[in-house]
Amino acid sequence: MSGPVLEAEGLEVRYGGNLALSVDRLAIAEGELVGVVGANGAGKSTLVNALAGWSRGEPKASGTVRLDGRDVSALRTPDRVKAGLLLIPESRLIFATLTVDENLAHAAHPRHAQGRRAWSTDEIFDLFPNLASRRGHLGGQLSGGERQMLGIARALRLAPRALMLDEPSIGLAPRLVSTVLETIRALVDDGLTVLLVEQNVKATIPVVDRLVLLERGRILAQGPTAQMQDDPRIAEAYLGGSA
Amino acid sequence: MNFAQQALNGLILGHAFALIAIGWTVLLGTARLVNFAHGQMYMIGAFVAWFVMSAWGLPYLLAVPAAMLAGVIIGWIMQRTLLRLTIRQDLVSIMIVTLGFGHLLEGAAGLSFGSTGQILDTPLSLRDIYIGDLWITWQDVAIVVVTIVVFIALKLVLERTHLGRLVRMVAEDPKLALLAGVDVRRVYLGVFAFEGAAVALAAAVVAPRTPILTSMGFQEVIITFVVVVLGGIGSVTGSYLAGLGLGFFTAFFGAYVSQAYATAAMFGVLIVVLALRPGGLAARAGGR
Numbered sequence: 001m002s003g004p005v006l007e008a009e010g011l012e013v014r015y016g017g018n019l020a021l022s023v024d025r026l027a028i029a030e031g032e033l034v035g036v037v038g039a040n041g042a043g044k045s046t047l048v049n050a051l052a053g054w055s056r057g058e059p060k061a062s063g064t065v066r067l068d069g070r071d072v073s074a075l076r077t078p079d080r081v082k083a084g085l086l087l088i089p090e091s092r093l094i095f096a097t098l099t100v101d102e103n104l105a106h107a108a109h110p111r112h113a114q115g116r117r118a119w120s121t122d123e124i125f126d127l128f129p130n131l132a133s134r135r136g137h138l139g140g141q142l143s144g145g146e147r148q149m150l151g152i153a154r155a156l157r158l159a160p161r162a163l164m165l166d167e168p169s170i171g172l173a174p175r176l177v178s179t180v181l182e183t184i185r186a187l188v189d190d191g192l193t194v195l196l197v198e199q200n201v202k203a204t205i206p207v208v209d210r211l212v213l214l215e216r217g218r219i220l221a222q223g224p225t226a227q228m229q230d231d232p233r234i235a236e237a238y239l240g241g242s243a
Numbered sequence: 244m245n246f247a248q249q250a251l252n253g254l255i256l257g258h259a260f261a262l263i264a265i266g267w268t269v270l271l272g273t274a275r276l277v278n279f280a281h282g283q284m285y286m287i288g289a290f291v292a293w294f295v296m297s298a299w300g301l302p303y304l305l306a307v308p309a310a311m312l313a314g315v316i317i318g319w320i321m322q323r324t325l326l327r328l329t330i331r332q333d334l335v336s337i338m339i340v341t342l343g344f345g346h347l348l349e350g351a352a353g354l355s356f357g358s359t360g361q362i363l364d365t366p367l368s369l370r371d372i373y374i375g376d377l378w379i380t381w382q383d384v385a386i387v388v389v390t391i392v393v394f395i396a397l398k399l400v401l402e403r404t405h406l407g408r409l410v411r412m413v414a415e416d417p418k419l420a421l422l423a424g425v426d427v428r429r430v431y432l433g434v435f436a437f438e439g440a441a442v443a444l445a446a447a448v449v450a451p452r453t454p455i456l457t458s459m460g461f462q463e464v465i466i467t468f469v470v471v472v473l474g475g476i477g478s479v480t481g482s483y484l485a486g487l488g489l490g491f492f493t494a495f496f497g498a499y500v501s502q503a504y505a506t507a508a509m510f511g512v513l514i515v516v517l518a519l520r521p522g523g524l525a526a527r528a529g530g531r
Contacts (some may be wrong), residue, residue, distance in 0.1 A: 056418050058331075081424035089422060097415050102408055106423060158424060 005193040006162040021046045021217040033188040037205045038214035044197040045119035048164040052087035084161025095149030098139030104158045118159035145176040164195045201238035249498045255383045255489020259389040262445040264470035266438030272477020273414040282460025288446030289455045292365045303365045318439025352457040360454040368451040369373040430490035
């Protein structure tokens with residue numbers, strides 16, 4: 001079996017003098033859906049942001065990030081995107097002043113895809129029929145669920161090798177949460193590699209292959225979902241002791 | 244008849260104001276940046292056009308692109324210097340640095356072109372058009388035509404092209420644009436270069452109306468500031484309309500009240516409009 005698609009080693013992020021994240025090693029295999037869970041402030045967003053080389057603040061990150069074995073740590077965010085490492089950030093995930101079509105007519109052209117699969121607009125609209133009827137609408141006019149779908153669709157157009165999603169369920173009705181997570185599962189079953197950050201652990205467990213539990217910026221435990229959901233730290237804190 | 248002449252003057256002046264301001268409109272709309280060297284960049288554009296024609300004897304049609312090239316180079320150098328401040332959106336430092344750049348440009352122009360006034364005569368500025376008692380020059384016609392062409396082209400580029408989409412993405416959310424694979428630094432560089440080219444074009448087309456001095460530029464910054472704010476920061480259509488409105492206002496105020504207080508009156512209008520509509524007349528993000 002080949003090595004991991006996405007791998008981080010000795011990844012540290014500091015805000016000023018404060019250590020916000022310290023991950024010794026994290027690896028995600030091809031076609032795997034890994035869920036990162038943890039309380040507010042555990043460092044979940046900091047982790048995926050550091051992997052993408054991105055942040056809305058100005059943190060200092062160090063360590064190694066590899067994509068298909070290639071060290072991408074020195075690459076700037078747009079170059080990591082072109083290499084296939086994509087992040088859909090929390091909350092602001094689409095361009096509100098651009099139409100759905102314009103959001104999908106992406107910046108990094110598939111010529112950067114280097115054999116990776118870049119989804120066509122037809123495939124996108126097959127996957128998200130709601131978006132097909134909203135093509136001329138501005139992103140800002142879409143519902144929360146439609147924005148989330150457009151965020152995922154935008155990423156798929158960029159030919160992802162590894163896709164990271166930060167709290168895709170945030171602000172969505174429970175039924176929509178299941179729809180979005182099931183869509184992500186279907187994409188993984190179709191071959192995509194995904195790192196999913198979620199606070200909604202109950203909704204996450206049924207769809208992920210592996211769970212990573214973060215606490216105070218460190219990986220407290222990680223393993224297959226079936227094993228991790230019996231972990232008392234997860235059961236008590238996130239599943240109401242119902243393991 | 245004086246009214247008709249003033250209306251015509253206002254129309255031409257308004258297009259001149261809009262053309263002078265267009266670069267800053269895009270700069271502010273896209274990068275949320277100010278450039279207080281804008282006026283001195285206008286002055287450099289005018290002097291480069293004058294120098295190319297008077298010293299090298301080249302035709303006006305080559306002087307215009309030469310001035311624009313100088314504008315691009317200055318814009319590019321400024322943005323390279325300001326890039327870190329731009330990314331951090333450190334507006335206070337950017338204001339100070341661009342003010343400093345303006346003074347540097349003024350000093351350099353004084354050394355290169357001297358401190359005496361010059362006339363930028365062009366084949367168009369020397370040819371008159373009379374319509375009854377009304378008088379304009381072909382240069383005035385060129386101002387109106389060039390402004391309309393530039394505004395239409397800019398709107399088409401911003402709304403219909405891949406490049407325009409990139410600019411609008413950066414305007415809305417530069418951080419999110421990074422995650423869409425957009426090289427935001429290059430967009431910022433491009434926008435600054437465009438500003439340099441646009442203000443130099445404005446100088447080459449508008450400056451033949453008046454004598455040019457290396458100490459000029461302040462008036463152009465004030466006009467640009469008023470047009471951009473009145474038009475709604477980042478709004479291309481708003482800037483065009485604001486420029487036109489300001490042109491008519493200046494022409495009529497100058498003719499019927501006092502030329503000396505026209506700039507003060509401009510600010511009066513600005514204050515009243517902003518008090519009534521804080522977002523300007525047509526605020527819209529993204530340089531559209």
